[in-house]
Amino acid sequence: MTNAVRFETHSATAVFPRVTLRSRHIPSLETELMDAPSKVAIMALLAPGRRRACFLNAHCVNIARKDSAYRAAIGTAKYRLPDGVGIELAARMDGLHLAENLNGTDFIPKLLEKAAKMGKSVFLLGAKPGTAQLAAHRLQNDIPGLQIAGTANGYGDMSNEAALITRINESNADILLVALGVPHQETWLARHAQALTPSLLMGVGAFFDFYAGNVRRAPKPVRTAKLEWVWRLAMEPRRMARRYLLGNMTFLVGSFMRSRLLPSKMRIARRAMDLAISGGALLALSPVFLTLTALIKLDSKGPAFFSQTRIGKDGQPFQVLKFRSMHTDAEKRRTALLAHSERDGICFKHKNDPRITRMGKLLRRASLDELPQLINVLRGDMSIVGPRPALPSEVAQYPKRALKRLSVKPGITGIWQVSGRADIGFDKMIDMDLAYTRSHSILLDIILICLTFRAVITGRGAY
Numbered sequence: 381m382t383n384a385v386r387f388e389t390h391s392a393t394a395v396f397p398r399v400t401l402r403s404r405h406i407p408s409l410e411t412e413l414m415d416a417p418s419k420v421a422i423m424a425l426l427a428p429g430r431r432r433a434c435f436l437n438a439h440c441v442n443i444a445r446k447d448s449a450y451r452a453a454i455g456t457a458k459y460r461l462p463d464g465v466g467i468e469l470a471a472r473m474d475g476l477h478l479a480e481n482l483n484g485t486d487f488i489p490k491l492l493e494k495a496a497k498m499g500k501s502v503f504l505l506g507a508k509p510g511t512a513q514l515a516a517h518r519l520q521n522d523i524p525g526l527q528i529a530g531t532a533n534g535y536g537d538m539s540n541e542a543a544l545i546t547r548i549n550e551s552n553a554d555i556l557l558v559a560l561g562v563p564h565q566e567t568w569l570a571r572h573a574q575a576l577t578p579s580l581l582m583g584v585g586a587f588f589d590f591y592a593g594n595v596r597r598a599p600k601p602v603r604t605a606k607l608e609w610v611w612r613l614a615m616e617p618r619r620m621a622r623r624y625l626l627g628n629m630t631f632l633v634g635s636f637m638r639s640r641l642l643p644s645k646m647r648i649a650r651r652a653m654d655l656a657i658s659g660g661a662l663l664a665l666s667p668v669f670l671t672l673t674a675l676i677k678l679d680s681k682g683p684a685f686f687s688q689t690r691i692g693k694d695g696q697p698f699q700v701l702k703f704r705s706m707h708t709d710a711e712k713r714r715t716a717l718l719a720h721s722e723r724d725g726i727c728f729k730h731k732n733d734p735r736i737t738r739m740g741k742l743l744r745r746a747s748l749d750e751l752p753q754l755i756n757v758l759r760g761d762m763s764i765v766g767p768r769p770a771l772p773s774e775v776a777q778y779p780k781r782a783l784k785r786l787s788v789k790p791g792i793t794g795i796w797q798v799s800g801r802a803d804i805g806f807d808k809m810i811d812m813d814l815a816y817t818r819s820h821s822i823l824l825d826i827i828l829i830c831l832t833f834r835a836v837i838t839g840r841g842a843y
Contacts, residue, residue, distance in 0.1 A: 403459075404478065408470050408811070409441055411454070413462045417480045418487055421461065422494050425580055432456075432573055432581040434566050435463035435484045438470075443563050450563030453570035461487070488557070488587050493523050495555060501527035503553035503578065505544075506588040507534035507560050514592035515559075529553035534560045541572070549577045556581050559588040649822055650763065657764050657829075658757035665751065672703055672748060679739035682708040685752060690769035693789045698761040700769050701752035705740025706733075753792045765825040766791025767813040785813040788820060798831040 404415040413436060414421055425433055434440075434457045444451040454460060461482040462468060468481045492502060506512030512531035520526050529551035537544050548556060556578040558565045565583035573581060662669075673684040686704040689697050736744070743749040756762040762769065769790035775783075795812040816824075 402479075404471070404476055406467075406471050406476065409436075409467070411436065411441075411444075411460060413467070413471075413478065414459050414482070415462075415479050418482055418490055421459075421480075421482055421487070422491050424459065425491060425582075426495060426498060426500065428579075430579050430581075431458040432569055433459040433461060434569075434583050435482070435585060436460045437464035437467055440562050441467070441470075447563050449567050453563070453566040456570055457566070463487075484584055484587055485590050488584055489519075489523065492519060492526055492555075496523050496526040499527070500554035501529040501552065502555040502557060503529045503548050503551050504531045504588060505534060505537075505548070505556065505558045505560070506531065506592075508589075509533045509536060511588050511592045512559070515588040518591045534558075538568075545572060545575050549575075553578045554580065557584045557587070558582070559584050559586065561585060646822065650825065651760075653822065653825065654757050654763050658754040662754050662758065665754075668748075669751065672743070672751075676704055676737075676739050676743075680704075680707060680737045689772060690790065691772055691775045691786065692761055692769060693786060695775070695783075695786050697772065698756070698769075700761070701755050703743055703749045703752060705737060705743045705749045706735040707737060710735040750792055757792065761789070763789040763791045763825075764793065765820070765828050766794055767816065768794065768796060768809075781814070782810045785810065785817060788817050793828060793832040795828065798828060 402415040403412045405412045414424075416424070425431065434454050436454065440454070440463075444454060461484075462471070462478050462480075463482060463484050468478060471478050495502060504512040504516050506515065510533070512533060516528045516531050520528060530547065530553065532538075532544060532547065537547075556569075556576060558569055558581070560568060560583070562583075562585060565585070569576075569581050569583060676684040682704060684704060686702045686706070687699045688702070690700040692698045740749070753762060757764055766789050767785045770778075775786070795816050796809045
C-alpha cells in the first residue's frame with residue numbers, strides 16, 4: 381500500500397518535504413515491510429506522533445513462525461524494517477526489489493544523528509548489566525549533541541516493570557530503544573505500548589552489544605553491498621541456514637559469481653569439479669564400498685546395489701544407483717503404504733517404513749546409501765550438488781512451477797538435503813530447488829558440500 385505523508389519537525393529551520401512512504405507485502409515472509417531508503421525511513425520514524433517499529437531479519441521470521449505472541453507483536457507494529465541479506469533476498473525470490481536493506485547496526489546511528497539535530501532525547505533499555513550505559517557513552521562520543529535521557533538494565537531493572545515504566549516516562553525521552561533480543565523486546569514493547577510515553581518505541585536486538593563492545597562487528601571495508609553476504613555467512617550461519625531461507629543465500633552467492641564467470645566456462649568448471657570429487661571419492665572409498673556390500677548381503681537376501689529410474693535434467697530418465705536399504709519386494713509394497721506418508725505433498729516418506737532392512741536403517745541414518753551415486757556423477761547423469769532426483773510418478777504430479785527444478789542436473793546433495801531433508805515439506809523443497817536453479821555457482825556448490833558434512837553428522841531428517 382502507498383501513503384502520502386507530510387512530515388514536520390520540532391526544529392524551526394528543518395523542513396521535511398512531502399514524500400511517498402511505501403510498504404511491500406512479501407508473500408514468502410507473510411508480512412509487509414517498509415520499502416523506503418534510510419533517509420525517508422528516518423523521517424517517518426521521527427515524525428510527530430507515536431509509533432512502534434521493529435526490525436525483521438531471517439532469524440525473526442523463523443521465530444515468528446513458531447511464536448504466536450511474537451508474531452502478533454510484530455504484526456501490530458506500525459513499521460517493520462527489512463534487516464539483512466535473508467530478508468532482501470526473500471523479497472527478490474518473490475520478484476520484488478526493496479528500496480534499501482535497513483541493517484540495524486548501520487541504520488540506528490543514522491537515526492540518532494538525525495534525532496540529535498532535532499533535539500530529541502533517547503532512553504536505552506538493555507539486557508546485560510552495564511551494556512546500555514557503555515553503549516550510551518559510545519553513542520554520545522560518536523554523535524555530537526545526542527541527548528541520553530536515561531539507561532536501564534534489562535535483566536535487573538525489569539523485575540519491577542511498573543517502576544521501570546515510570547522511570548522511562550519521567551525521563552521525558554522522545555525515543556525508547558529496547559535491546560532485549562528477539563522475541564522478548566517486541567513482545568515487551570507491544571504489551572506496554574499504551575503505558576509508555578516516548579513517541580518512538582523500537583526494538584534494536586544486539587545493537588547495544590555492538591556499541592558496548594560485547595559483540596564483534598564487521599569492519600567497515602567488509603560491509604559493502606557485494607561482500608555483505610560473506611560477513612553474514614561467517615557470523616550468522618544458523619540464521620542463514622534455518623528452514624527454506626537458506627535458499628535466499630543462493631541468489632546472492634550465485635549472482636555474485638555469475639557476474640564473473642561466463643555460462644560456458646561455468647559448465648566446464650562444474651563438470652571438472654564433479655569429475656574430480658566423484659573420481660577421487662570412489663578411489664578413496666573403495667574399501668568402504670566393499671565392506672558395505674558384504675554387510676548388506678549378510679543382512680538380507682538380494683543384491684547389494686539397487687537401481688531405479690529417476691528423472692534427470694530436462695526430463696531425461698536415467699538409472700540412479702544406491703546401496704540397497706530395503707527388501708527386494710519394496711516397490712510392490714509401496715502402493716499400499718502411500719496413504720501413510722508422513723511428509724506433506726507428492727514425495728513419499730515414512731519414518732518407520734517396514735520395507736527398510738536393519739542394515740538399511742543404518743545406511744540411511746548415515747546417508748551411506750547414496751554413495752553409489754558417485755558413479756552417476758562420473759557418468760554425467762548427476763552432479764555432486766543439485767535437486768534430489770525425482771521418481772517419474774512424482775514428476776507426473778508436479779505443478780507447473782515445480783518442473784523448473786529439472787532445468788539442472790539432479791545432485792547427491794543440495795539445499796534441501798542440508799536443511800532438514802525429509803523434515804521439509806514438498807512446497808518448501810520446491811522453493812529451495814528453484815532458488816538453486818536460478819542461482820547455482822561453483823562457490824555456492826562448495827558451501828553446500830561443506831554444509832553436507834554437518835547434515836550427515838547430525839542425521840537430521842534422514843530416514
